[in-house]
Amino acid sequence: MSDHTLTTLDLSALPLEPGDPLIFEQEVRLPPMRLAGQDYGFVPDMVTAVLKVIDVGRGYTVNMSFSCRLEGACWRCLEPADLDLDVTVEDFFEAELPPIEELGEEDEPTLWYQEDGMLNLSDWARDAVAELLPPKILCQPACRGLCPQCGGNRNLTECGCEPPADFRWEKLKDWKPEAD
Ligand SMILES: [Zn+2]
Ligand SMILES: [Zn+2]
Numbered sequence: 289m290s291d292h293t294l295t296t297l298d299l300s301a302l303p304l305e306p307g308d309p310l311i312f313e314q315e316v317r318l319p320p321m322r323l324a325g326q327d328y329g330f331v332p333d334m335v336t337a338v339l340k341v342i343d344v345g346r347g348y349t350v351n352m353s354f355s356c357r358l359e360g361a362c363w364r365c366l367e368p369a370d371l372d373l374d375v376t377v378e379d380f381f382e383a384e385l386p387p388i389e390e391l392g393e394e395d396e397p398t399l400w401y402q403e404d405g406m407l408n409l410s411d412w413a414r415d416a417v418a419e420l421l422p423p424k425i426l427c428q429p430a431c432r433g434l435c436p437q438c439g440g441n442r443n444l445t446e447c448g449c450e451p452p453a454d455f456r457w458e459k460l461k462d463w464k465p466e467a468d
Contacts, residue, residue, distance in 0.1 A: 294319065294410035297339075299350070299381060304343040311340045316409045318356055321418065323425070328360030331370075337413070344380075351378040352413065363424045364433030365441050371425055377416040381407055 295316045304310055316337045318330035337354035353376040362369040381402060401412045432442035437449035 293317065294408055296406040296408050296410075298406055299341065299348050300383070300405055302341055304341065304348075306343045306345065309340050309342045311338065313337070314339050314409065316352075316354065316413050318417070319410050319414050321358075321414060323360070323421070324363060326361045326363075328358050328425070331357050331359050335413075337409070346384070347380055347382040349378065349380050350407065351376070352409065352416075353377075354413065356417065358417065358421075358425070360425065362427035362431055364426060364431045365443055366434070367427050367441065367443075369425050369427040371421070373417060373420055375413065375416050375420060377412065379412070 314337050315334050318333050320329040335354045335356050337352050340351040342349045355374050357370055357372050359370045401408045435442055435447050435449050438447050440447040
């Protein structure tokens with residue numbers, strides 16, 4: 289039974305000396321993601337991230353790196369697919385935050401990872417993964433997908449279905465160039 293609590297970090301409680309990087313390991317829960325109508329989960333969903341935090345006066349520069357594995361359905365054949373990723377993100381987080389109701393579209397998106405002085409490492413990590421994803425998640429690069437006629441997995445069997453007739457070409461079949 290995994291713990292579904294998101295991982296947060298109180299930046300103000302860290303033993304920071306201004307300008308001195310503090311490097312430490314932190315267990316971070318990676319929440320599941322929904323992509324192209326399918327659910328994807330991290331296996332395992334707790335990873336050990338290396339955090340580097342620097343107090344730069346009016347806020348903190350935070351660097352986080354971790355490795356993870358995302359599992360879910362192949363976008364072409366729906367069989368299990370997985371993706372190993374090495375993730376590194378770095379952002380600046382304010383020490384003093386405006387009240388959440390005063391935040392607008394134009395504000396730094398990193399503000400949204402902070403609430404009540406806590407940095408939401410889980411949401412930040414998941415969004416960092418989303419930035420790194422390839423255009424499609426596939427079981428293998430050359431996945432042949434499902435047959436559009438019979439739904440068979442074309443990686444496993446050659447179903448032999450004819451490709452559907454293209455009606456634009458059907459019309460052209462009877463077309464003959466005008467004789468001079
Ligand atoms: Zn596939
Ligand atoms: Zn078929």
